[in-house]
Amino acid sequence: xxxxxxxxxxxxxxxxxxxxxxxxxxxxxxxxxxxxxxxxxxxxxxxxxxxxxxxxxxxxxxxxxxxxxxxxxxxxxxxxxxxxxxxxxxxxxxxxxxxxxxxxxxxxxxxxxxxxxxxxxxxxxxxxxxxxxxxxxxxxxxxxxxxxxxxxxxxxxxxxxxxxxxxxxxxxxxxxxxxxxxxxxxxxxxxxxxxxxxxxxxxxxxxxxxxxxxxxxxxxxxxxxxxxxxxxxxxxxxxxxxxxxxxxxxxxxxxxxxxxxxxxxxxxxxxxxxxxxxxxxxxxxxxxxxxxxxxxxxxxxxxxxxxxxxxxxxxxxxxxxxxxxxxxxxxxxxxxxxxx
Ligand code: NAD
Ligand code: WQD
Numbered sequence: 143x144x145x146x147x148x149x150x151x152x153x154x155x156x157x158x159x160x161x162x163x164x165x166x167x168x169x170x171x172x173x174x175x176x177x178x179x180x181x182x183x184x185x186x187x188x189x190x191x192x193x194x195x196x197x198x199x200x201x202x203x204x205x206x207x208x209x210x211x212x213x214x215x216x217x218x219x220x221x222x223x224x225x226x227x228x229x230x231x232x233x234x235x236x237x238x239x240x241x242x243x244x245x246x247x248x249x250x251x252x253x254x255x256x257x258x259x260x261x262x263x264x265x266x267x268x269x270x271x272x273x274x275x276x277x278x279x280x281x282x283x284x285x286x287x288x289x290x291x292x293x294x295x296x297x298x299x300x301x302x303x304x305x306x307x308x309x310x311x312x313x314x315x316x317x318x319x320x321x322x323x324x325x326x327x328x329x330x331x332x333x334x335x336x337x338x339x340x341x342x343x344x345x346x347x348x349x350x351x352x353x354x355x356x357x358x359x360x361x362x363x364x365x366x367x368x369x370x371x372x373x374x375x376x377x378x379x380x381x382x383x384x385x386x387x388x389x390x391x392x393x394x395x396x397x398x399x400x401x402x403x404x405x406x407x408x409x410x411x412x413x414x415x416x417x418x419x420x421x422x423x424x425x426x427x428x429x430x431x432x433x434x435x436x437x438x439x440x441x442x443x444x445x446x447x448x449x450x451x452x453x454x455x456x457x458x459x460x461x462x463x464x465x466x467x468x469x470x471x472x473x474x475x476x477x478x479x480x481x482x
Pocket of ligand 2: 230232269270271272322323324342343344345347359360361362363372373374375416439442
């Protein structure tokens with residue numbers, strides 16, 4: 143039987159690259175589209191090294207309908223489109239809101255338009271736990287209401303979800319995955335996260351500090367209402383997140399309905415504080431970390447972690463890697479890209 147063809151947008155980025163690997167290893171025929179605006183070609187090379195197969199890569203923009211149409215016509219018909227391409231830096235989105243609304247919304251709209259034109263029905267969307275804001279109940283389930291988005295980035299995810307739910311009435315079948323905090327790297331250390339400029343996220347900041355690229359990590363506040371006073375998050379290994387996409391795609395393909403929209407949390411269900419994470423990083427990797435306690439970062443949520451039971455029961459998915467695995471793999475990747 144011929145392998146099913148899958149389109150991965152943003153596949154030269156962090157999560158897309160890991161998902162492309164899991165898809166190729168599961169026997170799918172993957173085409174990657176990326177405009178390389180926020181990526182590093184080393185990830186495409188890494189995908190090839192891990193899978194032992196050449197990557198089908200098409201450089202172009204998801205807002206460019208002519209480009210998309212050509213890819214759909216030459217590489218399709220696609221069984222499913224996995225849409226990772228987006229800008230994701232929360233702080234930058236506050237500085238440049240139009241850049242975020244324009245890219246994140248228009249790329250999604252253009253992609254769905256071309257899917258409809260080409261008769262492709264199945265779509266998986268990368269959303270974020272940021273849509274929940276500070277939830278009233280923790281662990282947070284998919285049924286929790288959206289809070290006012292803390293940033294234009296968060297607003298693009300809320301708006302995209304709304305657009306996609308509406309579009310699913312036009313015979314498109316959609317699964318939205320709300321990721322909690324993706325961390326770590328492939329256990330081979332051949333792909334991982336390469337932040338552009340100063341990292342916004344905690345784990346790349348930790349690894350860059352430990353490796354000597356940054357002088358010091360600042361812990362943003364230790365006066366929260368948590369056991370050690372620092373914020374709590376649900377950190378999920380990027381390979382577990384990638385396998386959730388394969389499961390979601392297979393679940394979607396088994397549905398008989400022509401109109402379909404469902405949302406799943408993708409998290410571990412375990413809350414970890416910033417200080418706990420720092421201490422695990424030091425212990426697992428046997429390295430020191432220069433850090434200080436600073437003031438709170440504006441817009442930070444005190445405490446959030448997932449109720450992942452829906453993904454577990456419907457998709458048959460569960461996180462397999464531990465927080466220690468994630469921190470080990472993140473560190474191995476950091477050392478690899480610094481050639482240490
Ligand atoms: P990333 O920046 O590493 O990857 C995104 C990729 O999309 C990049 O390679 C970039 O070049 C590409 N891209 C951006 N705009 C494009 C466009 N218009 N056309 C073509 N390519 C374009 O980000 P990531 O961490 O892999 O995130 C993937 C998705 O997951 C994003 O939608 C992001 O919002 C979402 N997400 C990420 C996190 C996280 O913490 N990393 C958490 C929740 C959700
Ligand atoms: C984690 C914790 C910080 C850096 C962001 C986006 C969210 C989603 C995931 C895309 C917090 C603390 C951090 C530092 C610190 N992305 N921290 N010092 O804020 O949970 O979520 O990434 O969808 O939308 O908002 O992740 O990694 O930035 O922070 O103390 O230098 O680490 O305060 O408690 P966050 P993060």
